[in-house]
Amino acid sequence: VPGSTARPCDPDDIYRAVVELVQRRLIGPEHIRVLGAYGLLERPPDPRRREEVRRARLWDEALDRLTTILRPKGIIE
Secondary structure, three states, X not given: OOOOOOOOOOHHHHHHHHHHHHHOOOOOHHHHHXXXXXXXXXXXXXXXXXXXXXXXXXXXXXXXXXXXXXXXXXXXX
């Protein structure tokens, strides 16, 4: 049954966290582009691939900062 599985958060929770990070200037447009592009690919950038090293760093920075916001809210462990 679609929608019967409980999710730890709504997509809006992630959106609000990202907006907060952008407003506080803790992540920027490059972080957003990398999160969006690789989110659509459903995989993180691979730091072993030379052309993805910088994107992997941006991805890790953004996720680290998102974790800082989402953990206290109980969204992630």
